[in-house]
Amino acid sequence: MRKRLIQISGFLISSLGWLFVLCTMAMDYWRITKIGGQGGSYIIKVAWYWSNLWSDCYTDSAAVTNCREYPVLWNVAYVQAVRGLLMCGLTIGFFAVVCCFVGMECTYIGGSDKTKDKVLFAGAALHFVGGKL
Structure with missing residues (x-):
């Protein structure tokens, strides 16, 4: 028990x-950040x-939103590497959740207790690796 x-x-927390x-x-x-609202332009009272x-992104009081991607970041390799590592960490974490669910003692998926323990250990290792990324 x-x-x-x-x-x-442990499964719920992870x-x-x-x-x-x-x-x-x-x-x-x-x-x-809230911009404006203390006087100034009569056209745009408040902008976010x-x-x-x-x-x-920039949204004015007329609910018009203008967004632009970071143009310089496409040239900076380490920022792209950080984004890639974040996505890899999330993917590895997804597989860790699946492995931990299959490997728990209270589920009827996965086979014998020895196999379930190995799958659960693999899920825990994947959670650790995904967290370190």
Whole structure:
């Protein structure tokens, strides 16, 4: 019973961590700045500048959004490498979640206990590698 409880809690913690990182990668509003609103132009009263890992965007009070991708980052190789490593880490984390689910003692997928322990260990190793990327 204790082994199942440890496996289930470890699975939930690691899976939720992977899911939160995935949600963070998909978020658009990493940094938000309000521009204007204290006088000045009569046409645009308030504007919002927001950015994420992939682009900068600007939205005015008429709800017109202009986005542009970072043009200089395509020339900088290490930034592209960081983006690639983030995607690789998420992919490895997905396979780790699947392996951990199959390898848990409380699931009926995977075969004998010895095989399930190996699959669970492989999932834990994949979580570690995906987290280090």
